[in-house]
Amino acid sequence: MLEILTAVILITAIIMAGFRRINLLTKGFRIQSLAIGLLCFALGYLSGESHYYVIGVLTLITKTVLIPHFMNRSIKELSANREMDPIINGWWSSVIAGIFIAVIYVVMEGFNSDFIIAGVVLLVTGALMLVARKKAITQMTGFLVMENGLVLLELSMIKMGLLIDILIILEVLLISAIMAIMIFYINKVFHSVNTDYLSNLKD
Amino acid sequence: MSIIYIIQSLLLIAGAPLFVGSLRRLKAVLRGYKGAPVLQPYYELMKLFSKGRVLSGNSSFITSIAPAIVLAASILLAFTVPVAYIGSDYGLGNIFVIIFLMAILKFMTVLIGLDSASAFGGMGGSRELFISMFAEPIGFLTAAFLYFEAGSFNIIEITYINSRGIAEPAAHIMAAVAFLLWIAAENTRIPVDNPETHLELTMIHEAMLLDLSGRDLAYFELSTYLKLTVSMALFVNAFIPFGIAASASGSFLLTAFVLFVVKMLIMLSMLAVTETIMAKFRLFRAPELLATSFCFALTAIAIVYLH
Numbered sequence: 001m002l003e004i005l006t007a008v009i010l011i012t013a014i015i016m017a018g019f020r021r022i023n024l025l026t027k028g029f030r031i032q033s034l035a036i037g038l039l040c041f042a043l044g045y046l047s048g049e050s051h052y053y054v055i056g057v058l059t060l061i062t063k064t065v066l067i068p069h070f071m072n073r074s075i076k077e078l079s080a081n082r083e084m085d086p087i088i089n090g091w092w093s094s095v096i097a098g099i100f101i102a103v104i105y106v107v108m109e110g111f112n113s114d115f116i117i118a119g120v121v122l123l124v125t126g127a128l129m130l131v132a133r134k135k136a137i138t139q140m141t142g143f144l145v146m147e148n149g150l151v152l153l154e155l156s157m158i159k160m161g162l163l164i165d166i167l168i169i170l171e172v173l174l175i176s177a178i179m180a181i182m183i184f185y186i187n188k189v190f191h192s193v194n195t196d197y198l199s200n201l202k203d
Numbered sequence: 204m205s206i207i208y209i210i211q212s213l214l215l216i217a218g219a220p221l222f223v224g225s226l227r228r229l230k231a232v233l234r235g236y237k238g239a240p241v242l243q244p245y246y247e248l249m250k251l252f253s254k255g256r257v258l259s260g261n262s263s264f265i266t267s268i269a270p271a272i273v274l275a276a277s278i279l280l281a282f283t284v285p286v287a288y289i290g291s292d293y294g295l296g297n298i299f300v301i302i303f304l305m306a307i308l309k310f311m312t313v314l315i316g317l318d319s320a321s322a323f324g325g326m327g328g329s330r331e332l333f334i335s336m337f338a339e340p341i342g343f344l345t346a347a348f349l350y351f352e353a354g355s356f357n358i359i360e361i362t363y364i365n366s367r368g369i370a371e372p373a374a375h376i377m378a379a380v381a382f383l384l385w386i387a388a389e390n391t392r393i394p395v396d397n398p399e400t401h402l403e404l405t406m407i408h409e410a411m412l413l414d415l416s417g418r419d420l421a422y423f424e425l426s427t428y429l430k431l432t433v434s435m436a437l438f439v440n441a442f443i444p445f446g447i448a449a450s451a452s453g454s455f456l457l458t459a460f461v462l463f464v465v466k467m468l469i470m471l472s473m474l475a476v477t478e479t480i481m482a483k484f485r486l487f488r489a490p491e492l493l494a495t496s497f498c499f500a501l502t503a504i505a506i507v508y509l510h
Contacts, residue, residue, distance in 0.1 A: 003372035011377060014498045018491055091494030098498030105505035 001042050006118055008035045009152070010101075013125045016145065017097040020086070022075055025141045026068050032148055033063035039115075043155065051162050052155075058169045059151060066173060067144065070180040075137055077187055088132040100124050115156035122149030136186060136193040140179045147172045207451060208294075211286040216278060219432040220244035220425070222467065229475035244428065251421035259414060261320035269315040270415070270422040273308055277426035277433075280304045284436050287459035288448045289359050296359045298346045301437070305389065308430060309335060312423070316411025323403045327410025330486060334395060334407065337493040338388035341381055344500035348378045349441060351507045358441065366444040374506035377499045379442040384496035386438060390431045392474065394492060397483045405483070432467075439466045 012032040019025050037060035044052030088096065101121050108117050122145055129142030150168065183193055190197045224241040231238025258266060283295045283304070313331060316324035350356055352371070353364040369375050388395045391408035400406055403413065412423050440447070443466060448459035484492060 004376060007373040007376035010373070010502060011380060011499065014502065015495060017498075018495050091491040094491065094494040094498045098501040101498070101502045102505040105502075105509050109509050 002039065002046075005035045005039045005042065006115070008032075009039075009118055009148075010121060013122050013145065014094065014097055014101075016141070017125050017128055018091070018094040022078070022135075022137055022141075025138060026071055026075075029141060029144055029148075030064055030068055032145070033059060036148060036151060037064065039152075040155065051165070054162060055151075055155070055165050055169075058166065062169055062173050063144075063148070067176050070177055071137070071140070074180040074184040074187075077184065078137070078193065086133045086138075088128075093128070093132065097125055097128055100128065113156045115152050119149045119152035119156070122146070122152060125149075134194055134196060136179075136183050136195050139195070140176065140183065143179070144172070144176060205290050205451075207288050207290070207456075208282075211288060212282045212284075215281045215284070215286055215432060215436065216429065219281075219428040220248065222432050222435075222471065223428045225468070226471045226475060229472055230478060233475055233479045244424075248421050248425060251424070252418060254417040256417040256419060259319055259321075262318045265314050265318040266415075266419070269311045269318075270419040273311050273426045274422040276304050276307045276311075277429040280308075280433050281429055283358070284433050285359050285362050285440050285447070286436060287463045288451065288456055289363050290449075290451065296357050298349065298356050298358055298361075301358065301433075302342055302346065305430065306339075308426060312408075312411050315415070319414035321414055323406070323410045323413050327406055327408065327413075330407045331391075331411065333486075334388055334489055334493075337490050337497075338385055341385045341493065341496050341500055342389070344497065344504060345378055345382050345385065348374070348500060348504050348507060351504060358437070362440045362444045362447060363449065365441065366447050366449075371507050374503040375442065377506075378503035379438070381496045381499040381503065382438055382442065384492065384499075386434045387477075388489070388493060390427075390434055392431075393478045394481050394484045395489050407486075435467060435470050436463075439463065439470065 009032055012028050012035070016025055016028040016032075019028065037056045040052050040056030040059060044050065044056065086093070101124070104120055104124060105117060108120060111117060126142045126145030126147075126149060129145060130139050131142075133139055133142065154165070154168065186198070187193050221241065221244075224239070224244045227243070228238045228241050280301065283297075283301055285296065309331065313328040316328040316331075318324070346356075349358075349361050352369075352375070353361040355361055355364070387393070391398055396407040397405060398408070400409070403410055406413075408427075412420065415423060446459055446462040448455040
C-alpha cells in the first residue's frame with residue numbers, strides 16, 4: 001500500500017511539471033495531498049503511533065479542502081486559464097524534470113528510506129515549477145508542491161514533536177491564503193497574473 | 204520447442220480479430236448503441252479476401268511484396284510472446300527481437316504509404332515516424348527497466364521472475380504507466396491517434412493504407428489486430444504476471460489461460476473507457492505526452508538501478 005501511494009505521488013509530481021491549465025494543476029495538487037494524507041494514515045496504522053493520524057487529518061483538511069478553496073476563489077476572475085508561454089517550454093519541462101529526478105536518485109544513494117527521496121523529488125519538482133513559469137498562480141502551485149515535499153521529508157525523520165507538525169501545516173495555510181489574496185489583487189489591477197507586468201511598478 | 208507454445212501462439216493469432224471485435228463492442232455499449240457483432244472483424248477479413256486488387260500505375264514492387272512481409276512479421280511476433288504457459292526451454296522471446304519486429308512492421312507500412320504516390324500516404328508516413336521518434340526511447344527504456352528488475356533480456360524469463368515477486372512495486376507501477384502510453388502511441392490509439400476517423404487530414408496510421416484494397420488490405424488489417432493483441436499480451440505478462448503456469452499440468456494451464464483472458468478483457472475495457480472519455484490530442488501536443496511517459500520510465504529505472 002505504501003508503495004502504491006509513493007508511485008501515485010511521484011506520478012502526479014511529474015505530470016504537474018508539464019501541465020499548463022490551471023484547473024488541472026489544482027486537481028493534480030488535490031490528488032497528491034490526498035495520497036500524502038492516506039500515506040500518513042497507513043504509516044500510523046503500521047507503526048501504531050497516534051501522531052501520524054493527527055498529521056494525516058490535518059493534511060487532508062488543509063490541503064484537500066481549504067487551500068484548493070482559496071485557489072478556486074482567486075482564479076475565478078482570471079480570463080486566461082492556461083500558461084501561454086512558460087520559460088521552459090512544452091516537452092522539455094517533463095524531460096528536465098526526469099533528468100533532475102535521476103540525478104537526485106544518484107546523489108542520495110545511501111538513504112534506504114523511500115520517503116526521503118520522494119520528498120526531495122517533490123521539492124525539486126516544485127522548485128522547477130516555481131522557477132520556470134511566468135504566471136503567479138502556477139508559481140503558487142509550485143510552492144505548494146514544495147511544501148508537500150517538506151511534509152514527506154518530515155514524515156520519515158525521527159518522531160518530531162506534534163507541535164512542529166502543526167506549526168508547519170498552519171504556516172502553509174496562512175502563506176497560501178496571503179498568496180491567494182495577492183493574486184486576486186494583482187489580477188484586479190493588471191487584468192492578468194503574468195508577473196512580467198509587475199516590473200512596471202519599478203518607477 | 205514445446206508443442207504448448209505453438210498451440211498458444213496459434214490461439215493468439217486466431218483470437219486477435221475476436222479481441223478487436225470485443226473492443227469495438229465495448230465501445231459501442233459505452234456510447235449507447237448496439238454495435239456490430241463480436242465476430243465482425245472475421246466477416247470483414249473474409250469479405251476483403253474475396254475482392255480484387257486495384258494497383259496504381261505509379262507503384263513499384265514494394266506494393267507487391269510489402270503486405271506479405273508485414274503479415275509474416277506480425278505472425279512471427281505472435282510466436283515470441285508468452286501467453287499462459289512458460290516452460291523451461293527459453294528458445295525465442297528476446298525483447299530486442301520483439302522491438303525490432305515491430306520496427307520492421309512500421310518501416311514496411313511507411314514504405315507502402317509512400318509508394319502509393321498519393322499525398323495522403325506521404326503525410327501519414329511522416330506523422331507516424333514523427334510520433335515514433337518520441338515513442339521508441341520509451342520502448343527501449345522499458346526494456347532496460349525490465350532487465351534491471353529481473354536480470355534477463357528474455358521475456359519468458361522476465362515473466363517467470365516477476366510472477367515470483369516484485370522487488371520495487373513503486374518503480375513497477377511507474378514503468379507500467381509509461382508502457383501503457385507507449386502502447387497507445389505504437390498502436391495508434393487515443394490519445395495519439397483516432398483509429399476510427401474517416402477524415403484524411405486527421406489520420407496517422409490509416410492514411411498509409413488508404414490506397415490498398417482486397418487481399419493487401421486484409422493482410423494489413425490482420426497485422427494491425429495482431430500488433431495490438433501482442434502489445435497487450437506483452438503488458439499483461441511483463442507487469443501483472445501472477446497466476447501464470449510454470450508446469451504443464453492441466454489445472455494450472457486452465458487457470459492461467461482463464462486468468463489471461465480475464466486480464467485482457469480488463470485491459471480492453473480500460474482502453475474502451477479511455478477512447479470514449481478523451482479526444483485525440485493535437486499532433487504537436489503528442490510529444491509532451493510522450494515526454495511525460497519518458498520521464499516516468501527514467502524515474503522507474505532510477506529507483507530500481509540504485510537500490
